[in-house]
Amino acid sequence: MSLIMKVSETGFRYPYVIGWTGEVQEHRLQWKQHRDGETLAYVDHRRSDYALGALRLRQGQKMTGRPDFKTMNTRRQWRSMDKHLCQVCAGSAVDRDTGRIWWLLSSGYGDDGDGYTNAPPTCRACIPEAISQCSHLRRNAAVFTVAASYPYGVRGDVFLPYLPPVAPFERNALVRFTDDEIAxxxxRELVVRLHDVQPAVTDGDGQWLP
Structure with a gap:
């Protein structure tokens, strides 16, 4: 997939991972019988629909329509998590000097351990822009570097097996890859567990240091 960024007429860079209204797609669902029970699938199922055993939301990738800052495009979010790409510019979020990954999270994160997140990393160059453009981050942002990340689960819509998959039983639920509900x-989003989360600091010029 080529790296595409959309820029507004005023020069505002739309984050790489956000969803767009023109990318929404409707697809019929069905239950498929497996030896371990019922598994959710699209009626016209494809092997590429699944990643790590999870059925991913189908969406377009052309960034058409209007930007929807409340959602993330599933494939772009997943790709950013998997390849440690910046959620703003889609460039690498790995620090060239240390090999650690830059991650912008809410303040207080990591106080009780490494934890997990559905927020993709943010490269050092894009951190100031990300904070200035997001009201939540302006109030709560904290910058970290991370040694590694590992798949933990997903944020998704859960359906009840043996009932017609018309409406989800639960929306935006955290489902671990070890949970039966993963089938x-x-x-909608990949959730990763972060390892060795360390707070970053700034130098005298306000530049972030790992």
């Missing part, structure tokens, strides 16, 4: 949901 009953449509994954």
């Amino acid at each position: 009953h949901c449509i994954a």
Whole structure:
């Protein structure tokens, strides 16, 4: 997939991972019988629909329509998590000097351990822009570097097996890859567990240091 960024007429860079209204797609669902029970699938199922055993939400990738800052495009979010790409510019979020990954999270993160997140990393160059453009981050942002990340689960919509998959039983639920419900949901976002989370600091010029 080529790296595409959309820029507004005023020069505002739309984050790489956000969803767009023109990318929404409707697809019929069905239950498929497996030896371990019922598994959710699209009626016209494809092997590429699944990643790590989870059925992913189908969406377009052309960034058409209007930007929807409340959602993330599933494939772009997943790709950013998997390849440690910046959620703003889609460039690498790995620090060239240390090999650690830059991650912009809410303040207080990591106080009780490494934890997990559905927020993709943010490269050092894009951190100031990301904070200035997001009201939540302006109030709560904290910058970290991370040694590694590992798949933990998904945020997705869970359906009840043996009932017609018309409406989800639960929306935006956290489902771990070890949970039985992973076979009953449509994954919207990949959730990863972070390892060795360390707070970053700034130098005298306000530049972030790992």
